[in-house]
Amino acid sequence: MRKVYLDHGATTPVDPEVAHVIYRYMVDEFGNPSSVHQFGRAARKAVEKAREQVADLIGAADPSEIVFTSGGTEADNLAIKGVARAYRKKGNHIITSAVEHHAVLHTCEYLEEKEGFKVTYLPVDGSGMVDPEDVAQAITDQTVLVTIMFANNEVGTIQPIAEIARIAKEKGVLVHTDAVQAVGQVPVDVERLGVDLLSLSGHKIYGPKGVGALYVRKGTRLEPTMHGGAHEKHRRAGTEGVPGIVGLGTAAQLRKDHLDEYTEHLIVLRDRLIDGILDGIPDVKLNGHPTKRLPNNVNVSIAYAEGESMLLNMDLEGIAASSGSACTSGSLEPSHVLVAMGLSHELAHGSLRMTLGKDNTEEDIDYVLEVLPRIVERLRKMSPIAPAQREEKVSNV
Amino acid sequence: MKVYLDNSATTRAADEVVEVMADALQYQYGNPSSLHRMGIEAEKIVTRSREAVARVLGVRPECIIFTSGGTESNNLAIKGIARAKKREGKHLITSAVEHPSVLNTFRELEEDSYQVTYLDVDRRGRVNPDDLRRALRDDTIMVSIMHVNNEVGVVEPVAEIGEILRHHRKHYSGRGVVFHVDAVQSFVKIPVQPLKMGIDCLSISAHKIHGPKGIGALYIRKGLRLVPQLAGGGQEKGLRSGTENVPGIAGLGMAAFLGLETMDEAASRMFALKDRLVEPVLSRVPRSRLIGGLGPEDGMAPHIVNLSFPGLKGEVVVHALEEQGVYVSTGSACSSRGHDRSHVLVAMGLEPEVVDGAIRISFSRENTRKEIDYAAGVIVATIEELYSLYRG
Numbered sequence: 048m049r050k051v052y053l054d055h056g057a058t059t060p061v062d063p064e065v066a067h068v069i070y071r072y073m074v075d076e077f078g079n080p081s082s083v084h085q086f087g088r089a090a091r092k093a094v095e096k097a098r099e100q101v102a103d104l105i106g107a108a109d110p111s112e113i114v115f116t117s118g119g120t121e122a123d124n125l126a127i128k129g130v131a132r133a134y135r136k137k138g139n140h141i142i143t144s145a146v147e148h149h150a151v152l153h154t155c156e157y158l159e160e161k162e163g164f165k166v167t168y169l170p171v172d173g174s175g176m177v178d179p180e181d182v183a184q185a186i187t188d189q190t191v192l193v194t195i196m197f198a199n200n201e202v203g204t205i206q207p208i209a210e211i212a213r214i215a216k217e218k219g220v221l222v223h224t225d226a227v228q229a230v231g232q233v234p235v236d237v238e239r240l241g242v243d244l245l246s247l248s249g250h251k252i253y254g255p256k257g258v259g260a261l262y263v264r265k266g267t268r269l270e271p272t273m274h275g276g277a278h279e280k281h282r283r284a285g286t287e288g289v290p291g292i293v294g295l296g297t298a299a300q301l302r303k304d305h306l307d308e309y310t311e312h313l314i315v316l317r318d319r320l321i322d323g324i325l326d327g328i329p330d331v332k333l334n335g336h337p338t339k340r341l342p343n344n345v346n347v348s349i350a351y352a353e354g355e356s357m358l359l360n361m362d363l364e365g366i367a368a369s370s371g372s373a374c375t376s377g378s379l380e381p382s383h384v385l386v387a388m389g390l391s392h393e394l395a396h397g398s399l400r401m402t403l404g405k406d407n408t409e410e411d412i413d414y415v416l417e418v419l420p421r422i423v424e425r426l427r428k429m430s431p432i433a434p435a436q437r438e439e440k441v442s443n444v
Numbered sequence: 445m446k447v448y449l450d451n452s453a454t455t456r457a458a459d460e461v462v463e464v465m466a467d468a469l470q471y472q473y474g475n476p477s478s479l480h481r482m483g484i485e486a487e488k489i490v491t492r493s494r495e496a497v498a499r500v501l502g503v504r505p506e507c508i509i510f511t512s513g514g515t516e517s518n519n520l521a522i523k524g525i526a527r528a529k530k531r532e533g534k535h536l537i538t539s540a541v542e543h544p545s546v547l548n549t550f551r552e553l554e555e556d557s558y559q560v561t562y563l564d565v566d567r568r569g570r571v572n573p574d575d576l577r578r579a580l581r582d583d584t585i586m587v588s589i590m591h592v593n594n595e596v597g598v599v600e601p602v603a604e605i606g607e608i609l610r611h612h613r614k615h616y617s618g619r620g621v622v623f624h625v626d627a628v629q630s631f632v633k634i635p636v637q638p639l640k641m642g643i644d645c646l647s648i649s650a651h652k653i654h655g656p657k658g659i660g661a662l663y664i665r666k667g668l669r670l671v672p673q674l675a676g677g678g679q680e681k682g683l684r685s686g687t688e689n690v691p692g693i694a695g696l697g698m699a700a701f702l703g704l705e706t707m708d709e710a711a712s713r714m715f716a717l718k719d720r721l722v723e724p725v726l727s728r729v730p731r732s733r734l735i736g737g738l739g740p741e742d743g744m745a746p747h748i749v750n751l752s753f754p755g756l757k758g759e760v761v762v763h764a765l766e767e768q769g770v771y772v773s774t775g776s777a778c779s780s781r782g783h784d785r786s787h788v789l790v791a792m793g794l795e796p797e798v799v800d801g802a803i804r805i806s807f808s809r810e811n812t813r814k815e816i817d818y819a820a821g822v823i824v825a826t827i828e829e830l831y832s833l834y835r836g
Contacts, residue, residue, distance in 0.1 A: 052482065054474075054475070054482070054483075057474075057475040057477070057483070058473060058474065058475040058478075058687065060470060060471075060473040061469045061470060061473065063470070065469075066466065066469050069465075070462055073462055073656055074462060077454060077456045077457060078454060079453040079454035081453070082454075083759070083762060083774075084450065084762065084763075084766045084771045085766060086448065086450070086771060116512075117512030117658065118686045119687075120675075120676040120677065120686035121686060123676070124674050124675060148677075149675075149676050149677045149678070150675065150676035150685060150686070153676055153678075153685070154676070248687075250475075255469060255692075256688070257512065257658045257659060257691070257692045258689075272519075272673065274515075274548040274549045274551070274552050275515040275543070275544045275545030275546075275549070276515070276544050284515050285513050285516060286454065286513060286514075286515070286649075286657055287657065287658075288513070288656075288659075288692075289658075290656055290657060291658045291689075358480060359479070361480075362479075367474075367482050368480070369478060369480075
């Protein structure tokens with residue numbers, strides 16, 4: 048059976064080159080970067096090189112602006128809690144959006160419940176887009192941080208971060224963006240964007256799990272969330288996960304070197320998949336923005352077919368996809384992203400996310416286009432709510 | 445010859461560890477939260493590792509959660525428990541010789557209006573259980589004591605402390621004092637049994653046991669409440685959000701398995717190696733001093749010894765030994781960049797000269813007698829030379 052992995056938004060395989068450096072730093076250069084002897088110094092050097100590679104990928108002016116973390120979730124937690132607590136005297140208001148990843152949303156909720164912060168959750172339009180005008184309206188003299196994701200992990204919509212950052216800057220408010228899904232897929236340049244903090248993750252860019260990074264613009268104060276040794280210039284305690292860090296650095300380098308061809312390749316496959324589904328399956332809606340979307344993201348709602356059943360059937364045919372973000376895929380709740388975009392619960396439940404990767408081919412796409420319509424047809428036959436007459440189009444979805 | 449004797453700072457990953465990680469990195473790369481087969485396979489890896497860690501501790505697998513390492517485990521345990529029990533009291537007890545990830549977390553809680561008692565230690569580095577008994581108050585909510593000290597290798601009386609806390613609980617019906625133990629240096633080195641020792645919460649790290657860096661675990665007794673420190677997707681039963689580091693977890697599981705298999709043999713082997721190294725140094729370098737102790741009869745762990753050469757600077761000794769291919773440290777790697785005097789040795793009441801001249805030598809089960817003989821020769825010759833230089 049053909050195997051087609053279309054869940055790169057959940058996680059990616061590591062590049063062979065990345066795997067190679069990871070092994071090397073576990074076995075040959077296994078030192079603790081805080082040790083003063085040569086094993087330690089070699090590890091330290093490798094960590095600093097990785098820091099430069101990550102800084103280069105996102106256009107950071109200085110590698111010291113990169114803080115390594117255990118992943119995207121920790122980077123988001125550190126950014127939001129770190130800034131909120133450090134600027135507490137200035138104010139207690141945070142602005143975010145309704146479609147953020149749970150690492151952002153739940154961190155904001157935590158600050159609301161436990162530490163007396165006030166959070167504005169901005170709405171999005173039908174394509175999942177935040178209106179920069181809403182950001183401008185929401186800012187008060189108490190606002191310390193605006194945190195809006197670069198690109199949505201479920202529907203792929205790319206937010207107008209540069210404009211949001213410009214508005215926030217004018218009012219002297221710091222800006223964080225969760226760029227976990229965007230980095231390595233589209234150009235992300237912290238200088239051009241004008242953001243103060245940016246989160247990224249290793250395992251979404253063909254690097255290892257268990258490592259991520261937070262960009263912190265020079266001069267931005269940050270209260271650490273992890274206490275211990277003086278690692279990461281007192282911003283994040285804990286022995287550096289050297290193999291993971293060099294893996295992330297190598298992955299960053301590879302993504303930077305191959306960004307254009309990668310993006311192009313993905314867009315071709317993505318559009319082939321979207322067009323094929325829209326043409327081949329009736330009563331389907333593309334979720335997210337038609338053009339301002341991640342090159343690898345396909346998210347469709349298929350009426351009268353339940354997302355989870357589609358997933359299981361696809362899995363049996365060798366296709367790995369998801370119904371939303373992997374982090375919430377165990378839950379029965381409809382996607383908070385699709386609900387915020389105004390989708391009915393039924394359509395939200397019938398959503399399917401396919402996220403492409405660099406190793407996918409046109410044949411993979413054609414295989415999906417051959418298999419998926421059959422599955423949908425079969426499920427619809429069993430569905431009690433599907434109209435018997437196929438010509439009865441649901442144009443109002 | 446290169447002899448790596450800094451295994452308390454970090455260890456080389458075992459071949460079997462690298463193998464299981466390679467598989468998880470390149471083939472079983474799914475996200476455990478995904479519903480498809482790739483996700484399910486990844487979830488299985490996580491489950492197996494949880495069982496392997498639980499087996500070492502003699503606890504149920506569902507009581508183990510994975511973190512990014514020892515520091516995160518300590519932070520989560522201490523802040524998580526302190527914040528969950530805030531309404532019951534704000535008094536915490538720890539010792540003066542804990543790892544920085546414990547001490548600095550307590551300092552952070554002090555900023556947040558908690559009160560912390562730092563217990564003193566004796567000249568061997570041990571906490572006196574009677575001191576703990578006296579320090580307990582009505583509003584004490586947590587005690588955190590390390591199992592094996594990372595700088596001198598002394599084993600703290602955690603079972604006795606667990607027993608005291610059990611009694612204390614009886615007297616203060618139900619308002620239990622939670623006992624956290626930083627077992628980063630004792631896990632698979634000496635037996636650690638939370639249920640028998642009265643431990644509620646226990647931190648471990650992979651890279652100290654031939655596993656990978658960037659991964660650790662926390663044992664949490666069933667029913668113990670903790671406020672999570674990372675918010676997000678709700679992984680690890682909501683206690684620790686973030687996509688599971690599957691390769692790291694696989695590596696930790698394998699390291700725990702190998703560690704348990706080899707624990708007894710490795711312990712007697714390392715005790716023997718330690719004797720073999722220390723005996724010639726103490727006998728041939730008259731001014732050398734043994735800090736803490738040496739063998740199990742002194743209440744010491746098998747893999748760490750701390751020696752001091754008063755009059756010399758530990759840093760100078762470390763560099764001179766490195767020139768000859770022998771790799772040791774002055775103390776904890778985590779504070780080796782701080783250039784402060786070791787808080788552990790100072791707390792033990794050692795003279796400044798002794799503190800400044802101290803080096804830590806830490807063994808692994810992979811060290812050989814040949815390596816140790818070489819290292820002993822190098823240490824004796826180097827120290828004699830340094831003494832003659834500094835005298836002249």
